[in-house]
Amino acid sequence: MIELSNVSKTYGSGESAVHALKDINLHVPKGTIHGVIGLSGAGKSTLIRCVNLLERPTQGSVTVDGQEMMRLNRSALNQARHRIGMIFQHFNLLTTRNVFDNVALPLELMGEKRSAIQNRVLPLLEMVGLADKAKQYPAQLSGGQKQRVAIARALASKPNVLLCDEATSALDPQTTGSILELLRDINRQLGITILLITHEMEVVKSICHRVSLISNGKLVEDAEVGEFFTAPTTTLGREFLNDFLQLTPPKELIERLSDTSGEDTHPVVRLTFSGDAVSTPLISRLARECNVDVSILQAKVESIQDRTLGLMIAELLGSETQTQEAMAYLQSHQLNVEVLGHVQRTV
Numbered sequence: 001m002i003e004l005s006n007v008s009k010t011y012g013s014g015e016s017a018v019h020a021l022k023d024i025n026l027h028v029p030k031g032t033i034h035g036v037i038g039l040s041g042a043g044k045s046t047l048i049r050c051v052n053l054l055e056r057p058t059q060g061s062v063t064v065d066g067q068e069m070m071r072l073n074r075s076a077l078n079q080a081r082h083r084i085g086m087i088f089q090h091f092n093l094l095t096t097r098n099v100f101d102n103v104a105l106p107l108e109l110m111g112e113k114r115s116a117i118q119n120r121v122l123p124l125l126e127m128v129g130l131a132d133k134a135k136q137y138p139a140q141l142s143g144g145q146k147q148r149v150a151i152a153r154a155l156a157s158k159p160n161v162l163l164c165d166e167a168t169s170a171l172d173p174q175t176t177g178s179i180l181e182l183l184r185d186i187n188r189q190l191g192i193t194i195l196l197i198t199h200e201m202e203v204v205k206s207i208c209h210r211v212s213l214i215s216n217g218k219l220v221e222d223a224e225v226g227e228f229f230t231a232p233t234t235t236l237g238r239e240f241l242n243d244f245l246q247l248t249p250p251k252e253l254i255e256r257l258s259d260t261s262g263e264d265t266h267p268v269v270r271l272t273f274s275g276d277a278v279s280t281p282l283i284s285r286l287a288r289e290c291n292v293d294v295s296i297l298q299a300k301v302e303s304i305q306d307r308t309l310g311l312m313i314a315e316l317l318g319s320e321t322q323t324q325e326a327m328a329y330l331q332s333h334q335l336n337v338e339v340l341g342h343v344q345r346t347v
């Protein structure tokens with residue numbers, strides 16, 4: 001449904017040029033929800049705005065629903081944009097128009113008759129749960145309600161793609177949850193393909209089927225959500241995951257950690273495991289087969305879509321050779337083992 005091929009975007013030129021997107025390839029199949037996550041300044045907004053040509057790529061091609069967007073003339077581009085809805089972090093509602101008239105706006109611009117507008121807007125307001133707010137003005141609404149109006153407005157022209165630019169970033173967690181639920185319903189009931197950008201893993205976990213990680217203008221990971229949460233392939237991906245899971249060693253331990261290993265130290269490791277490994281008694285086997293004791297500092301199990309993810313921070317207690325063997329043993333059982341550092345032996 002959405003295809004970006006070798007898309008690059010450079011702002012400015014010469015010494016002040018900013019290469020916001022570098023050779024991006026992205027495929028979002030029809031009916032799916034695809035998240036693009038990245039740090040501030042990574043290029044997320046630029047990427048999503050290239051889909052409906054609010055930003056024109058410097059290079060590459062953008063295809064939406066079979067139409068090559070950069071080849072369209074002005075009027076064909078306008079037509080194509082009717083099929084691509086968009087919502088924004090700060091809602092972008094017209095403050096002088098009431099809820100009904102905000103939702104009606106795209107239909108008015110398309111030259112629809114008042115009766116057709118009435119027939120379209122009222123069911124949309126029902127759908128987003130704001131049928132009783134039609135006459136209210138944006139200033140009288142909460143953030144979540146404003147975003148619902150923006151969603152209804154984005155759906156007014158019956159798009160088959162919805163672009164969400166940090167749509168929940170200005171909302172509290174509970175309201176975020178209800179907006180994400182609405183987006184999921186829209187995807188399921190209307191079959192609308194959704195491309196969203198976010199810096200929040202929670203958003204990706206809640207509704208996305210697939211996710212791409214963008215860093216410094218490049219797509220560095222592209223995976224099913226369950227795969228990304230259980231086995232990110234880049235350091236940045238792991239950082240996002242660790243921040244999300246809040247699995248960081250206690251402060252006292254961080255202060256004691258050193259990079260240097262030796263016979264008088266033992267390693268502190270972060271273990272991530274999924275699938276069969278979650279239900280396998282690996283820790284007791286480690287004691288039996290490698291003669292290494294495990295002191296668990298933190299542990300949790302998370303459900304990510306259809307997968308279970310286990311996480312643990314632990315000290316491995318044994319000689320240097322034994323702990324090396326233990327780590328190799330864990331890796332051979334598909335655990336991701338990350339050495340956080342080494343602490344002086346106290347036992």
Ligand SMILES: Nc1ncnc2c1ncn2[C@@H]1O[C@H](COP(=O)(O)OP(=O)(O)OP(=O)(O)O)[C@@H](O)[C@H]1O
Nearest residue numbers: 011012018020038039040041042043044045046047
């Ligand atoms: N109109 C512009 N002119 C010049 N540079 C720009 C413009 N828009 C964005 N940039 C630059 O392009 C890079 C990517 O910006 P972009 O807004 O796409 O990132 P982002 O990931 O959406 O960031 P954030 O999460 O902070 O919104 C940044 O270095 C930014 O300063």
